[in-house]
Amino acid sequence: MTGRRPARTTGPLLLAAGIVAIEFAAAVTGFVASTLLPVVTAELAARGSLGLLIAGSTLGLFVALPLAGRVLDRLGTRGTLAAGMLAYVGGLAVAATARTAWTFALGQFATGLASGLLAVFGIGSAIRHLDERLRTRVVAASSAMWLVPALVGPAATLGLEHLVGWRWTLLVPVPFVLLGRLLIVRAVRDAPPDRSARRPLGRTLLIPLGATGVVVSAGWWPLAIAGAVTAVAGMIALLPAGTARFRPGTPAALGAMALFGVGYFGADSLITVLLTTGFRVSLGEAALVLSAAPLAWAVTSLLATRFTSPRLPAAGLSLTALGTTVLAVELLADGSWVVALVAWAVAGIGVGLAYPGLYIRATTAGASGFSATELATAVITAECTGQLLGRAVGGALSSSGGAGGLSASYLVFGFALVAAAVAATRATDD
Known part of the structure; x- marks a missing residue:
């Protein structure tokens, strides 16, 4: 014993x-x-x-x-x-x-x-x-x-x-x-391995197959659009019913997580390229901006756990959308590095406010009846698919249009975050 x-x-x-x-x-x-x-x-x-x-x-x-x-x-x-x-x-x-x-x-x-x-x-x-x-x-x-x-x-x-x-x-x-x-x-x-968490092979592979189409499209938009549609179809097939319609409650929270992944992680993956190519600053200055959002996210998350307002996710995602959109506008207007630093820090504060509550809502069964394993699998699928699509679409746009392509990428990211904020308003209702 x-x-x-x-x-x-x-x-x-x-x-x-x-x-x-x-x-x-x-x-x-x-x-x-x-x-x-x-x-x-x-x-x-x-x-x-x-x-x-x-x-x-x-x-x-x-x-x-x-x-x-x-x-x-x-x-x-x-x-x-x-x-x-x-x-x-x-x-x-x-x-x-x-x-x-x-x-x-x-x-x-x-x-x-x-x-x-x-x-x-x-x-x-x-x-x-x-x-x-x-x-x-x-x-x-x-x-x-x-x-x-x-x-x-x-x-x-x-x-x-x-x-x-x-x-x-x-x-x-x-x-x-x-x-x-x-x-x-x-x-x-x-x-022993959890066999209930096993995913269907064909439907899961639709996601990387579609994203690969976006990545290798090389500016040929029919392939890029077909790839994005294929990846989204694969994600919808794997997520719980009602996620694509943002059904109130857990499905809406999962949909918001996917859109958040597109907007935030897409923007984060290109931030150093945006600063060094678009704003023409040094790699050291770009690295400072890179740190701003994750640092703000981490600190704000520790504080946000003390509050339980159901409005925090939508408010936080709105802040992140604002900071991301400012980067796109500043790039077109030949803006300053300081504004970019502040904007990306604001985006991180927004994520810190939004993520804890949104994650909890996306992994809480509520009236949906989903099991813990289903929710764990679904939240990873939603966030990672959004991240993959954000990186693929952002990379395709940025590769084909120089500074204009970078600006277009960040406008797309900002739009995705606005949509995530709207979806988050429905996540509190069962």
Whole structure:
């Protein structure tokens, strides 16, 4: 009896620590990738292929999601961990040694594939093994994990890039990613996979297939439009009924999450290119703006948890839409770096106000009758599909029209965030 108790106590703590470590790794990875984007674009002569550079990892994630359960059945937990680590390190090695945009995108695709291998299994394990009190603490700790990377990530990335080059700097997140995955697998190594979370292969693959069409369209709009329609159709097929119509309650919250992903993550993925190309500022100044929104998001989220107003998500998303639209207008008007810094910080404050309440509403069954696993799968599908579409559409627009294309991208992002704010007003009604 006494020999088993430590395992029961340590398991959930290891799992919680692994989830927090993965969130920290995601923050580090995001800041490294965004800070280095202008350097990689110039090095690989990829100004016309931005979609490839920024959407590769998310495409890999979506390809992996329907395969994760099948891989776990065949390889087991330890085998899946080994395969995921090999794919992640191998993908980064390919990206770090790339000489063309396509090779870089292939490496990023492999890292996304590795990240997705354990995604559904990890989420299901968190739902089954962490009680509500511990999950609440994990959410709070995960939000805080963005503070340090937001403060020092861009500057440290630029310093390392200056010392050792962007190729070696790209490998910085590896220890954090591997540590988080190791902790999660050690915590749930004997747990069977959650077969109820398995996704249909064909419908899930519609999302990356459609997004790939947008990425490779190269300005040929029939292909771009067909790709976007295919990706949206795949998302609608996977999400609960009523999401596409923004049915009041949980479906509307999930729809708002998808539109939020399009607007915010699309804008965030291009912010350094916007500043260095459109505003013609240095990469160091662009890195400061890059940090503004995540830092404001993290701090505001910690404060917003003290309030329970159902109007916060819509109000916050409206602020984010305002800040994003200001960037588009300022680019056309040859605006100042200071205005861009303030606008992006305001956008981050808006996300901090909106995200906690919107996420809780999207993962609360209410009168909808959805299970916890269905909601966990749905919220990741909604947010990640929005993120993938935002990056793909933004990359396609920005690659084809110079400063005008960048401005058009941010106007599209602003419109998506306005639509998200409208959808959020319906999320409070069951």
